[in-house]
Amino acid sequence: xxxxxxxxxxxxxxxxxxxxxxxxxxxxxxxxxxxxxxxxxxxxxxxxxxxxxxxxxxxxxxxxxxxxxxxxxxxxxxxxxxxxxxxxxxxxxxxxxxxxxxxxxxxxxxxxxxxxxxxxxxxxxxxxxxxxxxxxxxxxxxxxxxxxxxxxxxxxxxxxxxxxxxxxxxxxxxxxxxxxxxxxxxxxxxxxxxxxxxxxxxxxxxxxxxxxxxxxxxxxxxxxxxxxxxxxxxxxxxxxxxxxxxxxxxxxxxxxxxxxxxxxxxxxxxxxxxxxxxxxxxxxxxxxxxxxxxxxxxxxxxxxxxxx
Numbered sequence: 104x105x106x107x108x109x110x111x112x113x114x115x116x117x118x119x120x121x122x123x124x125x126x127x128x129x130x131x132x133x134x135x136x137x138x139x140x141x142x143x144x145x146x147x148x149x150x151x152x153x154x155x156x157x158x159x160x161x162x163x164x165x166x167x168x169x170x171x172x173x174x175x176x177x178x179x180x181x182x183x184x185x186x187x188x189x190x191x192x193x194x195x196x197x198x199x200x201x202x203x204x205x206x207x208x209x210x211x212x213x214x215x216x217x218x219x220x221x222x223x224x225x226x227x228x229x230x231x232x233x234x235x236x237x238x239x240x241x242x243x244x245x246x247x248x249x250x251x252x253x254x255x256x257x258x259x260x261x262x263x264x265x266x267x268x269x270x271x272x273x274x275x276x277x278x279x280x281x282x283x284x285x286x287x288x289x290x291x292x293x294x295x296x297x298x299x300x301x302x303x304x305x306x307x308x309x310x311x312x313x314x315x316x317x318x319x320x321x322x323x324x325x326x327x328x329x330x331x332x333x334x335x336x337x338x339x340x341x342x343x344x345x346x347x348x349x350x351x352x353x354x355x356x357x358x359x360x361x362x363x364x365x366x367x368x369x370x371x372x373x374x375x376x377x378x379x380x381x382x383x384x385x386x387x388x389x390x391x392x393x394x395x396x397x398x399x400x401x402x403x404x405x406x407x408x409x410x411x
Contacts, residue, residue, distance in 0.1 A: 140164050140203065147175065147221075147228045148321070154238035155214050161206045161232075163199055171199040177222040178206055190223045216274075216319040225276070226293040231319050242272040244321040248297075248314040251329035255306070260331065262312050263298040273320035281315075284308045293317075306334040 136158040141151055143165040153159050163178065165171055179186025179196035185207055186195050197206055211217065211234040221228035233240040246267035253262045262280055269275045280299040282290045285308055292299045304310060310331045316323035 152233040152240040155234050158210045160208045162203045165201045174221040174223045175228045180219040182218040188224045196222045242320040243270045245316040245318040245323045247323045247327045253331040260301045260304050261298050273318045275318045277317045279315040281313045283311045309333045
């Protein structure tokens with residue numbers, strides 16, 4: 104647990120220090136500037152709060168023995184003009200190292216939530232500095248989305264869900280939807296509303312989908328999930344009539360049951376039927392299975408016969 108330290112400088116040059124429990128370190132100096140020190144472990148999930156109208160110098164402390172890695176070891180503040188809310192590794196940001204890292208100095212005049220992110224923007228690591236009237240923040244985190252469902256359409260999967268209510272005093276900013284295959288490989292989408300459409304998913308893989316609600320008060324627990332089974336193949340028969348019902352052609356296609364799109368081999372068979380004009384059986388191969396090229400030759404031959 105972090106500690107809040109309030110230091111009041113006296114005229115005679117001594118200081119009186121008060122210590123209380125909290126989520127961050129806060130030191131008020133003689134020039135009325137507040138030093139806000141956030142522990143690295145709390146950077147992306149902790150409650151970080153300052154008082155409106157107070158000058159702030161913000162630091163992130165990385166303890167000895169901890170090696171910051173990846174984009175989570177970078178910080179920028181789009182809401183204060185330090186970087187933008189985009190995935191841009193070349194624009195301004197702070198790369199954290201062990202020790203106290205100075206991030207930014209600012210004076211928040213009004214109550215609001217200040218977005219800060221890693222170098223990849225809010226679609227990746229992000230959190231908020233809460234500016235309140237008294238320097239405290241107790242707004243609840245959002246609930247998970249409910250009624251998650253998923254539907255395949257070829258290699259695309261559409262994930263739908265019911266959004267929760269916004270917590271009192273907070274705003275829902277989006278949803279992070281994750282698709283995890285059988286091997287643990289994940290794909291993520293950040294969206295503003297339902298549904299989310301994943302492209303290029305494998306038909307022979309089952310996927311577990313998870314939806315996290317993103318809000319200015321934090322992220323939901325993400326305890327919801329929906330499992331979409333791998334696409335099971337089935338055979339569908341389609342009967343069509345050609346050339347005035349002289350022949351009925353049955354085409355059987357192996358398809359993925361959840362896609363309605365043909366995904367495998369296709370065969371065709373010609374059924375022997377009697378002509379409605381003569382009552383004489385048409386020429387054909389009863390019960391035999393032919394490939395598509397043979398079916399085309401059959402239609403071509405019949406067309407030539409009718410034109411003679």
